Amino acid sequence: MQVKVRETKRLGSRHHEKRRGRRMNSRVPVRLEWDDETSKRVTAEAHTRVVNPYGCMVVLKHVLNLEHRLALTNLISNTSNAAIIVWKGNQRPDGWEYGVELVAPEMDFWGLEL
Numbered sequence: 001m002q003v004k005v006r007e008t009k010r011l012g013s014r015h016h017e018k019r020r021g022r023r024m025n026s027r028v029p030v031r032l033e034w035d036d037e038t039s040k041r042v043t044a045e046a047h048t049r050v051v052n053p054y055g056c057m058v059v060l061k062h063v064l065n066l067e068h069r070l071a072l073t074n075l076i077s078n079t080s081n082a083a084i085i086v087w088k089g090n091q092r093p094d095g096w097e098y099g100v101e102l103v104a105p106e107m108d109f110w111g112l113e114l
Contacts, residue, residue: 026051028110030058032083032100034070045075046095051110055083055102061095064088072100074109081105 028048048056072083087099
């Protein structure tokens with residue numbers, strides 16, 4: 001019996017790095033802002049499910065593509081940071097799971113000891 005083996009594709013360096021920093025389940029209210037395909041500014045409020053010093057996981061009803069750039073605001077501390085969608089997970093009843101990477105974040109962005 002022959003077994004067909006899939007070739008693996010090499011992903012960009014961002015996608016094969018080991019996870020940086022400790023993750024913590026944490027529900028932090030956030031605002032995400034980005035420009036849609038018609039350059040219209042879109043704003044959505046959500047809560048994180050998981051945070052680490054370099055990003056978070058959020059669930060949004062909006063559909064975004066990988067590498068989409070946005071601004072993420074921590075509504076508790078009212079601090080903002082540039083961010084990029086780096087992972088798209090499962091669709092849930094309340095929206096899509098997204099991994100969001102913060103661009104050059106302050107290590108205390110979440111106000112938590114991580």
